[in-house]
Amino acid sequence: MIKVMIERKIQFGEEQAYDLAAQKMLSAVLLCKGYISSEQLFVRGKANHRVIITTWQSTHDWEAWASSAERNVAISFFEPLLIEQERVLVLKY
Known part of the structure; x- marks a missing residue:
């Protein structure tokens, strides 16, 4: 089992739009093999x-x-709302 930490910085004033787009991402990942x-x-x-x-x-x-x-x-919906590219860390036990 692993954990993945994703850090995102959103343009000021775009937080609500980001949250809506993030819900679309969650809907997609729920069906993904291996997602816990x-x-x-x-x-x-x-x-x-x-x-x-x-x-x-x-x-x-x-x-x-x-x-x-x-x-x-899914990322294409919120990537334009970010200040910088997301940062991803894959963490193992």
């Missing part, structure tokens, strides 16, 4: 800063999702 769970955390005092932590059965499952057409489509 996720949580979205808010950085205290920074309304435009999100950290998403997902749990996967294996690195292979995460990599399949990370390079999938479904994820690329």
Whole structure:
């Protein structure tokens, strides 16, 4: 089992649009092989800063999702709302 931490910084004023797009991402990932769970955390005092932590059965499952057409489509909805490219860390136990 692995955890993947994704950090995203959103343009100020676009937080609501981002949250709607993130819901589309969640809908897509729920059907993905190896996906276990996720949580979205808010950085205290920074309304435009999100950290998403997902749990996967294996690195292979995460990599399949990370390079999938479904994820690329979902990301295309909120990528224009970001200040910088998302940062991804794959964490192992």
